[in-house]
Structures are given as structure tokens and as C-alpha cells.
Amino acid sequence: MKVLNNKEMRELDRIAIEVYSIPGIILMENAGIAVAQQAMKVLNNKPSKKVVILCGVGNNGGDGFVAARHLRNKGIPLDVFILGEPARIKGDARTNYDILLKLGVSITYIEEEKDVTAFEKALVNDSIIIDGIFGTGLHREVEGIIKEVIITTNNSGKEVIAIDIPSGVNGNDGKINGVAIQAAKTITFQLPKLGNILYPGRAYCGELMIKDIGIPQEAINSVQTKIQLITEDDITGILPQRRPDTHKGTYGKAFIIAGSPGMTGAAILASKAALRCGGGIVKVAVPQAQMDILENKSIEAISVSLEDLQGNKKEFIERLQTEDTVAIGPGCGQSDAFFDTLGTVINNTTVPIVIDADGLNVLAKNLNILKNSKAPCIITPHPGEMARLTGLSIEVINKERIKVTKDFSEKWGVITLLKGAATVIADPEGNVYINTTGNPGMATAGSGDVLTGMITGFLAQGISPIKATIIAAYLHGKAGDRGSVKLGQYSLMAGDIIKEIPCLIKEVLAEPLKKSNNT
Numbered sequence: 001m002k003v004l005n006n007k008e009m010r011e012l013d014r015i016a017i018e019v020y021s022i023p024g025i026i027l028m029e030n031a032g033i034a035v036a037q038q039a040m041k042v043l044n045n046k047p048s049k050k051v052v053i054l055c056g057v058g059n060n061g062g063d064g065f066v067a068a069r070h071l072r073n074k075g076i077p078l079d080v081f082i083l084g085e086p087a088r089i090k091g092d093a094r095t096n097y098d099i100l101l102k103l104g105v106s107i108t109y110i111e112e113e114k115d116v117t118a119f120e121k122a123l124v125n126d127s128i129i130i131d132g133i134f135g136t137g138l139h140r141e142v143e144g145i146i147k148e149v150i151i152t153t154n155n156s157g158k159e160v161i162a163i164d165i166p167s168g169v170n171g172n173d174g175k176i177n178g179v180a181i182q183a184a185k186t187i188t189f190q191l192p193k194l195g196n197i198l199y200p201g202r203a204y205c206g207e208l209m210i211k212d213i214g215i216p217q218e219a220i221n222s223v224q225t226k227i228q229l230i231t232e233d234d235i236t237g238i239l240p241q242r243r244p245d246t247h248k249g250t251y252g253k254a255f256i257i258a259g260s261p262g263m264t265g266a267a268i269l270a271s272k273a274a275l276r277c278g279g280g281i282v283k284v285a286v287p288q289a290q291m292d293i294l295e296n297k298s299i300e301a302i303s304v305s306l307e308d309l310q311g312n313k314k315e316f317i318e319r320l321q322t323e324d325t326v327a328i329g330p331g332c333g334q335s336d337a338f339f340d341t342l343g344t345v346i347n348n349t350t351v352p353i354v355i356d357a358d359g360l361n362v363l364a365k366n367l368n369i370l371k372n373s374k375a376p377c378i379i380t381p382h383p384g385e386m387a388r389l390t391g392l393s394i395e396v397i398n399k400e401r402i403k404v405t406k407d408f409s410e411k412w413g414v415i416t417l418l419k420g421a422a423t424v425i426a427d428p429e430g431n432v433y434i435n436t437t438g439n440p441g442m443a444t445a446g447s448g449d450v451l452t453g454m455i456t457g458f459l460a461q462g463i464s465p466i467k468a469t470i471i472a473a474y475l476h477g478k479a480g481d482r483g484s485v486k487l488g489q490y491s492l493m494a495g496d497i498i499k500e501i502p503c504l505i506k507e508v509l510a511e512p513l514k515k516s517n518n519t
């Protein structure tokens, strides 16, 4: 699903209205109806029904006027408050404002302190608030009486439904322009905006609902954006049912170079995750002293002595030619020998390579070795590792997550998955995919090793590097969400994420069994 910035959303509106002749007031009516319907759902659980609607002087306010009319038609008591000069209300918003005036709806104009008091008094019992102050038209800091109303709203303890985007959240990047409405739910229209998806804006949205307001798919297709939100639709049924006449080799050979003294767990987690995602054969190169531990804990994986590999480069290179994918880095440490191993892999592998953790920390010392790579390369840094790869501060990286990730991918010709909330994936062509599954419970040792193993498991089966990265990112987060519901975010461990993979693959990824397959 495309994710738009404010300008692209306005362009989408324009195309719908000017190219496909859909009157803007129809879009506004549909938007307002969607908001009213959601408000009714929330009100149904409340004994006393009352809605207070905050409207700005733009079309976001226009949506609010429409919602007011539909709620009034359902007999819901409501108070409408307008923030800004009524004379500035124009076009479709003006039409809907005039209708409310003709209907005699109670409208209060918030221009000074006493009007804020009137707003506070309107918030009786368990009334709910609809936020139609600003949408994609927000273009400067929120100040003055509007800022005061937003703070009052947030302090009121009332449930807030935001129209399109919580007022104060910048639709272009999710940053807060001074202050922002904390919504319990946000109803956005046709496509999500970056401000609905990127933190901190995403946290202000509460539960995000995307409502179709009648903009045709042709109009959506014509808006040029390279940023997509990963949704379950993107990965549903993507793993074909397995044919009877197949064997483990059919599902690919993954070679994982992981582990160092005290870090065998990284190798165990990555190998288990790769197998759980359907990889056929998973070999793991670990230091000789850890082979027994690995074989004991990950019995389905095949262990290989890292020292033997490092001691016989010719054989190492020959082995690399027999694999379907290679992953390197989890728990590897940063020894000179490992730096050489990484160079051997990058210089001699033609199949997809996943570089994670210490592989990235060592790569950061000489990024130019990427220029020798003949293989599709996927890197999976967290912000700290990205800081070492780019020389940027973690603060800058987290402020410009999309730009930093996209720039790195385009510059070095790799697929970059930047971990964090929300995970950002970019490919060398500058396409960007945002993943919103996952939760803070996954900030636990080994979670990244699991993700590396999952990407590797899908690559081994011949899924394309970008698709394997997208599927793994979504599923990893979804598994973490399930695990956190069962165990709580404090107790979730990396191994618990792996436990959730089988059900999710069966429910989501695997193509539904055809009747004939049941025979």
C-alpha cells in the first residue's frame, strides 16, 4: 500500500477531482460519514452519548462538519467548536459549515480564553471528542489558543477520534509541530500518510483505520511515490503449497557463519529461525569448540568448523558455490580472522548474502569491499550499527530513517533493513518499504539473530532478496506481537518469537491447501 506525504495526498485529491471528475464534496462527505460511523461505534459502549467536535477552518474541519451532521441525524447531542476565523472557511468546508448554520447546530467560536473554558465545560461525563482541527494542511508550529485547546483535550481524559491525522502531527514525517492531539483512534482516508506511520506521529494516532472515500484505483496508481507500507495482503499466500515430488534440497541450502566464544546462541537462534521459515538444509559455521553446543541445541542444523574454513580458503570458496544463500555476522565478534572471512564471502559469493551484527561492524571498517560483491546483499543494521556504517549520529539516523536507509541502499547497491520503530527497508533502486508490525518486547538479546535467520530461510527457498526481506520483517514483528500478547513485553525472549513462526506461516504465508492436496 502506498504511503503519501501531504503534497502527494493533495495531488491524489486533485487527480480524483480534476481528472476523474469526482466532486471534492463527495470525498468530504464520504470522509465525514466514515468518521461519524466510527464515533457511533465508540458511543455504543457508553451510557451517555455526547460528541464534541473541534473544527479548523480548512477541509479537515470540513470533514468534521459532515461528521457533525450525520451524528446529529442519529440523534447524538453535539457541540461544534471552530478554531480560526470563520471567514477563512471556503469551498466544500464552507458548504458544510453553512448547512450546519441552517440546521441551527450549536457552534462556539474559540477565539479567546473564555472560549476554552466553554470547551472544557462541554466535556461532560464520558463524551468523546472528534479532532478536525488540522489534517494534511498543517504547515507550521501550533501556537496560541489552538495549542491550549489541544493541551486541554489531551488532559481531559476523553477518548479522541482524529480525522485523517492527529492535529499537530506533521503528515510528511510524523514529527510534532509543537503539540499534538493524542488520539485513541485515527481515521485516515484512502491511503496512509507518512505521519500516520512514522514515530512519534504514529504513537499519537492510536488505532489507525484507513477508509476508502471513493478515490479510484487509477488515481492512486498515477500518484508517483516510492514508499510502501507493508501489509498482510503483500505476503498472504506467498509460499506455494509444497509438491509431493520434492526433497529438502528443493527448499534450499543456507550457510550461516555465526557465533564466537560465549555467543553460540546467535548461531542457534539464526539456524532455528531459518529452518522454521522453511529452509531445506541449514549449515552453520561456528568455532570448533562450539560445534557440540550447536549440534545439541539446534539438532536439525549441520555444524561446520569455522577454523577449517578459515584454514583452507580454496575449499571455503568452493563450498560457497554450492550454497543457495549465505548469512554472516550474528555473534561473530570482530577479530581480524573474521574480517578476512567476511571479505572471502563478499568477494566469492554469487548467491544472496545477509550481513548482520558483527558482520556490519566489521564491514563498517572497509565498506569498499561491497564494490567487489557479485551477489545481492542484504544488510540489517540497528541504528547503532547504521551509525558505524554511515558515520552519522544515532539521533540523525532516527530523525531521517527513510532518507538515511534509502541513501545507503542507493549508494552501495544493497538492500538495507534499518531496525527500529518502524522498520524501514530500501532497495538499490530507492524503493522504500515500511513495516509496522513488532513491539518493544522484541528489544531483547537474539531478536536480530532470529530476523537474520528468517530472511535466510526465505532466501534459501528462492524467494527474491527484497521479497524475502519484506516477508521476514513483517512476520518477525507479527510473531513478536503474538509472543508479547501471550507472555508480556517484559518477558518475551528471542526464542519465543521463533515459536510463533509455524502458526503464522500456516495462517498467512502458505498458500491455502487445495482440496485435491488433501488426498
Ligand SMILES: NC(=O)C1=CN([C@@H]2O[C@H](COP(=O)(O)OP(=O)(O)OC[C@H]3O[C@@H](n4cnc5c(N)ncnc54)[C@H](O)[C@@H]3O)[C@@H](O)[C@H]2O)[C@H](O)CC1
Residues within 6 Å of the ligand: 009, 012, 013, 027, 028, 031, 056, 057, 058, 059, 060, 061, 062, 063, 133, 134, 135, 136, 137, 138, 139, 140, 141, 142, 143, 146, 163, 164, 165, 177, 189, 190, 213
Ligand atoms: N483525499 C483526502 O485525503 C481528503 C482529505 N480531506 C481533508 O482535507 C484535509 C486537508 O485540508 P486542508 O484544507 O488542505 O488543510 P487542513 O484542514 O489540514 O488545514 C487547516 C488550515 O489550518 C491552517 N494551518 C496550518 N497549520 C497551522 C497552524 N500551525 N496553526 C494555525 N493554522 C494552521 C492552514 O492554513 C489550513 O487553512 C485532509 O487532512 C482531510 O481531512 C478532504 O476533506 C476529503 C478528501
Ligand SMILES: [K+]
Residues within 6 Å of the ligand: 060, 131, 132, 133, 134, 135, 162, 163, 164, 165, 166, 167
Ligand atoms: K485532525
